[in-house]
Amino acid sequence: MKLLELIDRDLYSEIIAHSMEELSAAAEIFIAETYARTYYNQILNKNDFPGLLGSQQFVAWINDHTGRTGKTRPGLLRLYIADNPSHFKKEKWLTIYLPVAMAYARDKMQDKSYVKRGEVRLLAARSFADEEWLRxxxxxxxxxxxxxxxxxxxxRTEAARAVVEAxxxxxTEVKEFTAVLFRARKDGLPDHAFRRLEDMIQRTVPTRIFGDVLRKIRAESGFEYRQYLRLKPRLEGLLREVARQSALLLPGEQATLDESQPGLFF
Structure with a gap:
């Protein structure tokens, strides 16, 4: 599937005029900055969408899955990459194709040869039809x-890499500290000491890691991040118009997420 199949020629020409690679670099940072979270259910919480696919179910289809027989079912991500080599340039994704990737995922989830259970296809169809779920x-x-x-x-960008890696x-550190807290409680640590330790971890770990991210962005990707900030207002407009014309919705601002949930950006 090509981007031009989802949008009109005028919009496509405007995207080309801005440079697909330049826009894709900005879009990559936009996704990382807006949606990086510790847990996937902080992006797509099943409690917000009763009767629709939750994050665990959707991620299970995005990922490859090896069954008890040892046979592996390729995930939506791997299939999209394999079926759309033109969306990559020198192995780097042209991120502007995100709406096409979601259109591909939507269609694949209705493919009887891929999703064999009718109730799952119906659940996917209802999910993709929900505007906020799709976002x-x-x-x-x-x-x-x-x-x-x-x-x-x-x-494509050092800024996105810094955020994703952080x-x-x-x-990883949350898992390690959770294990420490579990052992401390098991060993009889008093509740007040346990709560103090838990609070210290919650406050210091994300602050330190996020500080590392900011230092990396300033040191390694200051120019590309400034380019992103310059393009961001226009980028958002272009992406949303692509989404509107393709009957898909791209991620909104970070404020659309529940900020009470723990994550990299507090």
Whole structure:
């Protein structure tokens, strides 16, 4: 599927005029900055969308899955990459194609040869038809793609890499500190001491890691981040128009998320 199949020629010409690579670099930072979270359910919380796909279910379809027989079902992410090589330039994703990726995911989830259970296809159809669910799910798919690219050292910008890697580091440290807290409570640590330790971890770990992100962005990607800030207002307009014309919605501002949830950006 091509971007031009989803939008009109005038909009496509405008995107080309801004440079696909320049816009994609800005879009990559936009996704990382807006949607990086410790847990995927902070992006797409199933409690917000009763009767629709939750983050765990959607991520299960985005990822590859190996069954008990040992056979692997390729995930939506891998299939999209394999079926759309023109969306990548020198192994780096042209992020402006995110609406096309979601259109691909939507269509694939209705493919009887891929999703064999009718009730799952129906659930997916209802989910993709919900405007706010689609906005959040697009952010989740974008984050999963950036994480995949980071593992393969194929991100376009240092700013996005700094955010993605810091978020992954935070996930690792949360697991480690959770284990420490569990052992402390198991060993009989008094409740007041336990709460103090828990509060210290929650305050210091994200602050330190986020400080590292800011230092990396300033030191390694100051110019590209300034370019992103310059393009951001126009970028948002272009992306939303692409989304409108393709009957898909891209992630909104960070404020659309529940900021009471813990994450990299507090």
């Amino acid at each position: 959040r799910a697009t952010g989740l798919f974008g984050v999963k793609m950036l994480e995949f690219l980071a593992r393969h050292k194929a991100l 978020n992954q580091q935070f996930r």
